[in-house]
Amino acid sequence: MDFSKPFETQFADQKLSICEVGHRLYAKGFSSANDGNITMRAGDGYFLCTPTMQSKGSLKPNDIVLIDCEGELVAGAKQRSSEALLHLEAYRQRPDIQAVVHCHPPHATAFAITNRSLPRWVLAEVEIFLGYIPIAPYKAPGTHEFAETIHPFVKDSNAIILAHHGTLTLGKDLEQAFWWTEVLDSYCRILILASQIGPLQYFTPDQQRELAALQSKWGFSPPG
Ligand SMILES: [Zn+2]
Secondary structure (H helix, E strand, O other), X not given: OOOOOOHHHOOHHHHHHHHHHHHHHXXXXXXXXXXXXXXXXXXXXXXXXXXXXXXXXXXXHHHOEEEOOOOOEEEOOOOEXXXXXXXXXXXXXXXXXXXXXXEOOHHHHHHHHHOOOOOOOOOHHHHHHOOOOOEEOOOXXXXXXXXXXXXXXXXXXXXXXXXXXXEEEEEOOHHHHHHHHHHHHHHHHHHHHHHOOOOOOOOOHHHHHHHHHHHHHOOOOOOO
16 A cells, blocks of 8 residues: 555556456345455555445445454545454465455355355365365354454365355455355355255265365465
């Protein structure tokens, strides 16, 4: 952030990317009403953040605000999202990630409200892209306690289900953070469909090792 210039004239590409991802989240049905929020690193301990109480379907670049690493508003015309603290907890634990997406995609949120763990080793691309997908325990949204619920999991996974709430995905860039939300919700939809057909068929130990090696080779392993 260059404080000698107005915020409105800075981060034009990043603000546009956030708006585009917001529009896609809304179009996919991942964010009803004002659900969901998106953040991106903006350098020097600052973060771009979507505003509170606004549909992701109508986001415009001037709606995006700048916050510091404590969640305090630094620049922008609106109030920051109430879930910024959750995102900041992820950035604190994961210096390797550049963007975070939180929303309420219906299929993944169905697992969040039934507290059903996601099975491992049934779908190849999920193992390569996401691997372990934990469910973080419930705390009231918007609180420090809520932000801390991801602490035990965030180093081991780029996709976390938030119990009784929704999802959180982390990416090396914003596109990847959005992709992981898509992959996660698609996986949950496939699991729900499969449950109507028959029992899951699991990869053999050799096949599991092969997929784990591919995850590492292609650079999708979280730091752990
Ligand atoms: Zn939420």
